[in-house]
Amino acid sequence: MIFQLVQTVGFVGADQAENRGVTLVIVPTVALGVNHEQEAVKVCGLSPPLAFQGGNDVQNNIIAERIADGTQGLCFASPEAACGRLRDPLRSAAEAGLLRAMVIDEAHLVDQWGTGFRTEFQELSGLRRELLSAAPVGQALRTIMLSATLTDSSLETLRSLFGAESNFESLAAVQLRPEPDYWIAPLTTEASRIAQVLEALHHVPRPAVLYVTEVAAANAWHARLVEAGFRRVRKLHGTTGRAEREEIVGQWRDGSLDIVVGTSAFGLGIDYGHARSVIHACVPETLDRFYQEVGRGGRDGKAALSLIVPTGKDVAIAERINAQQVISIERGFHRWKTMFARKAILGNGRFAVRIDGRPGTDERDIDMFGDANTDWNLRTVALMARAGILRLLGTPYPRIEQEGDWLEIEIIDDHHLELALWQSRVEPVRQVGWLAAKRNLDLMREYLRDDRCPAAILEDLYGANRVGRTCSRCSRCRDDDSCRLSSVAVGEPRGPWTEPLDPLVANLLDNDLRLLVSYDPGDLARNASRRLGDTLQRLAQARLAKLITLGPQPFDMERVLKFAEKSAFFVSDLSSLALSRLPRGPELVMVGDMQTLEPQNSSHAPKILGFSLRRSISKPPMDAD
Numbered sequence: 260m261i262f263q264l265v266q267t268v269g270f271v272g273a274d275q276a277e278n279r280g281v282t283l284v285i286v287p288t289v290a291l292g293v294n295h296e297q298e299a300v301k302v303c304g305l306s307p308p309l310a311f312q313g314g315n316d317v318q319n320n321i322i323a324e325r326i327a328d329g330t331q332g333l334c335f336a337s338p339e340a341a342c343g344r345l346r347d348p349l350r351s352a353a354e355a356g357l358l359r360a361m362v363i364d365e366a367h368l369v370d371q372w373g374t375g376f377r378t379e380f381q382e383l384s385g386l387r388r389e390l391l392s393a394a395p396v397g398q399a400l401r402t403i404m405l406s407a408t409l410t411d412s413s414l415e416t417l418r419s420l421f422g423a424e425s426n427f428e429s430l431a432a433v434q435l436r437p438e439p440d441y442w443i444a445p446l447t448t449e450a451s452r453i454a455q456v457l458e459a460l461h462h463v464p465r466p467a468v469l470y471v472t473e474v475a476a477a478n479a480w481h482a483r484l485v486e487a488g489f490r491r492v493r494k495l496h497g498t499t500g501r502a503e504r505e506e507i508v509g510q511w512r513d514g515s516l517d518i519v520v521g522t523s524a525f526g527l528g529i530d531y532g533h534a535r536s537v538i539h540a541c542v543p544e545t546l547d548r549f550y551q552e553v554g555r556g557g558r559d560g561k562a563a564l565s566l567i568v569p570t571g572k573d574v575a576i577a578e579r580i581n582a583q584q585v586i587s588i589e590r591g592f593h594r595w596k597t598m599f600a601r602k603a604i605l606g607n608g609r610f611a612v613r614i615d616g617r618p619g620t621d622e623r624d625i626d627m628f629g630d631a632n633t634d635w636n637l638r639t640v641a642l643m644a645r646a647g648i649l650r651l652l653g654t655p656y657p658r659i660e661q662e663g664d665w666l667e668i669e670i671i672d673d674h675h676l677e678l679a680l681w682q683s684r685v686e687p688v689r690q691v692g693w694l695a696a697k698r699n700l701d702l703m704r705e706y707l708r709d710d711r712c713p714a715a716i717l718e719d720l721y722g723a724n725r726v727g728r729t730c731s732r733c734s735r736c737r738d739d740d741s742c743r744l745s746s747v748a749v750g751e752p753r754g755p756w757t758e759p760l761d762p763l764v765a766n767l768l769d770n771d772l773r774l775l776v777s778y779d780p781g782d783l784a785r786n787a788s789r790r791l792g793d794t795l796q797r798l799a800q801a802r803l804a805k806l807i808t809l810g811p812q813p814f815d816m817e818r819v820l821k822f823a824e825k826s827a828f829f830v831s832d833l834s835s836l837a838l839s840r841l842p843r844g845p846e847l848v849m850v851g852d853m854q855t856l857e858p859q860n861s862s863h864a865p866k867i868l869g870f871s872l873r874r875s876i877s878k879p880p881m882d883a884d
Contacts, residue, residue, distance in 0.1 A: 261405060262362045263302050266333050269359065270401060271827045271844075272758050272802035279329045281352045283345075285338055285363045285383060287372065288524055289313070289501060290508050292335035295364075297512070299333045311336040311345065312501045323348045329357030338379035342386050346654055353390040356398030361387055366404035367547070370416035370692075378637035382651065384420040384644065385666065389653025407433055407554075408547055411722060412695030419645045430752040434727040435714055438557025439537075441733040443709045444568040452568045456540050457487055463564055464535035465517045470552050472522060472541040472576055474498055480520045480540065491517040495525040523548060532559035538566045542573035544580040545699035546706055546720055569707055581700045588689070591639045592681045594618040598636060599676065603659055608669055611655045614640070615664040633664065640668065646684045648672045709734055712744055723747075757844040761801035764845075772845040780813040780852050788815040795847075796822040803845050805829045807836065810851025 266282040286292045292310035299305050308318040311334060325331035326348040336345055352358040361383075363369065369380045391399050402425075404417055409431070418427055444455060460467065469484075471477050474496045481494035493507045493516055510516045512531050519525060523543075537556045543549040549567075557563030586594070597618050603611040614636040643649050652667040659665045674680040702720050706713060714730045727749030735742045757772075767774050784790070791814055795806065804827055808816075820830060829841045836848065836857070850856065 261403065262333065262360070262364075263299060265360045265362065265401075265403070266299075266305075267303050268825055268827050271804040272800065273359075273827070280357050280359045281326050281329060281331045281349075282333050282359045283326075283341060283349065283361050284333060284335045285341060285361065286310075286335050287337070287365050287368050287380075289337070290495065290504050290525060291364070292337070293505050293508050294512070295333075295335045297509075299335075303333065305332045309333050309335055311340045313340075314501050319344065327351040329355055338377065338383055342379045342382050342654075346386065346389075349386075349390060350393050350656065353393040353400065354395075356395045358390060358394065358400045360401045360403060361390070363402075363404045366406040366417060367409050367413040369404075369420065370410075370413040371545070371547070378634055378641055381416075381420055381641040381644070382637060382666075385651030385653040385668075387421065387653075388651065389656065389667070392652075393656070408551055408721065409725075410547065410695065410699070410720060412691065415691075416645060419647070420641075420651075426756065428755050430754060431725040432727075432749050432752050433721065433725060434749050435717055435729040435731075436554060436557065437729045437731050438561065438563045439553050439565045439713075439731050440562060441713050441731065442564065442566045443707060443734070444566070446569055446571060446574075446707075449570055449572065452540060452570050453483070455568050456538060457483070459538060459566055459568075460484070460489070460518065463538070463566070466511070466514065466531075466534050467518050467536035467538060468525070468534060468552070468555050469518060469520045470522070470537065470539045470541060470543075471520065472543070472573070472580070474522060476541065477520050477522055484518060484520070489518060491515065492520065493518075494520040496522040497524045499524070523552070531555075534558065534563065536564040536566070538568070540568055542567070542569045542577045542707070543703060544577040545696065546702040546716065547699055549703060549706070550717060550720075567707070574704075577700060577703070581696050586635060586638050586642065588678075588681050588686050590618075590635075591642060591685065592678055594636060594639045595643065596676060598639075603655075603661070603665070605655060605667065609652065609667060610670065611659055611665045611667050612640070613661075613663040614666045637666075640666065642685055642688060643675070646688045648675050648680070648684060712736075712742075714744055751840065753840075754842045758802040760803060760845055764798060764801045764803055768845055773848060774846075775848045775850055775856070777850040783813060787813075788818045792819040792822055795819065795828075798847065799823070799826060799828050803847060805841050805844060805846035806831075807839060807841070807846055807848045808832050808851065809834070809836070809848060809856075810854040812849060812851055 262282055262284050266280070269280075284295065286295065289310070289312055292312065296307060296310040299309055300307055308315075308322055309332070311319055311322050322331060322334055323345060326334060326345060329352050331352075334345075341349065349358060363383065368377075369383070372380055387400075387402055394400065402421060404421070406413070409429075414429060421427060444452075447455070456469070460469070469480060471480060477494050477496045481492065484492050493510065495504060495507050499507070507516075507519065507525075511519055514531075514533060534556045537553050539549065539552070543552065553565045556565065598612040598614070598616060599610070601613055601616055605611055615633045616636070617632060618636070640649065640651065644651050649671055650669040652669055655665055655667040672680060672684070699720065702716055705711065706716055712730065712735055713733050714728050718726060718728050728744065728747040730736065730744040730746060760768075799822070806829070808830070820828070822828075823830070831839060831841050833839060839846075
């Protein structure tokens, strides 16, 4: 909903051209991009293609051309596509002031996946800075990162990569899911697990998802289920082709499948309300991943089943995956010295380093080439960025003519070539990432022991100050309902940002950024509603985008607010100003007939203008109004 609103409505005070502008949405999986495309076509009325997918050159070329000329609207793309094929089209849109926003969906993956096997998630911070620098003054893109499951470690990674020089704020209103009924089987053997899961799938409510960790396991389980007589069953994993992914996601959303066998490649953000059961024939490498996957069930608000059947081998696989491949200090320092020795000097403390260059000539380096080598180089500079040693700035522009894949960087600490700095600055960042991942796995192990309420464990994971606790069902409260934990509601967050007002408008407001306007209903001109609409539209252009009405109004409010159908303008009808839940910022209050104001609402008498509205609607609009 948020990125659909960004594209359809925009931001307060933004000058949006009709049917122009691009909102880039970064998605982690092709399946999620396809799902979002289907929703956006239905809700926003946009014309496909919207999802950039590898292997479909015809549609991808259409998307790239529409991004460059600012007519694409929403675009769903992977980090790899945004940092690669779409980089130049995105820059063209930014230079024209037509790139509205970069939205990173499932933003916790910047930390969880970007630190290890998909470093482009962290390279997005450099792409963002490149696009910001290319935009005209006042028309820079906004950056929004979305996640329902953000740990402290993930939040700090986002802050270090995206918030170093900008107004970075976090708004959280996460309530734990009340729908899952958690069932945990004792640790068992592979043969026993197969029998238990098959038995369960014959009885659990469907549709159901069967989660595994490895592609081979997904293939084996799919064959096993087909052999057992299940017919409406499909499998989806990291090597599933584009066309098949689209077909499976479509069938899942249409309710024409009973079971999907999937790895973590299936499910992130995909919304199908009626899934009833989620079974894990594996042990996820983090409790975070497990909770994300359990969240595929019960999205319609009705009860859902979660069953996990673990084996000892699963735990070993989870430990191996959890041991994130963060480059060692010695190897990272060696790679950085080699990259920086081959740098191109751009001026103003900025350089370009070749991230596909080999790290050296000793026996550990001679076989390092291709994507794996580039990935390790990116991990190195991303780690340095998180340590505050350098800043990622994206691909150099104008492009460097020399062969290779170049990345522009800005040096923050001049001691970056000293091993002592790496030991004092980079090593703590490595340790924080390692400890956070280990803790996440330890909480997964605690969950499997089944001796504490899942809600309490999840509260430990995400932070009691950022989530509202909700007790669903587990073995403890099934045996004794008095063991249920009390729910803790989460408060609604209020955005901390306020845009600067036009000085003429700012002078009308009191110290609380509020203007109270009263009027005589019997002294209104015939065209008062039209004039009021014109006035409000001009105030909205000056970034006064909040209107509160106290009591009935004599105006045709539908006509008055016609201009706000597709603009960011907030309206609330209240009986008292104390009840307002609108975002922070300046507001106009229209006080209806016979309304009583509290003393604190009228304490700044010099700024309360009882005649202002009559002036603005009885004359042609002028700047002084």
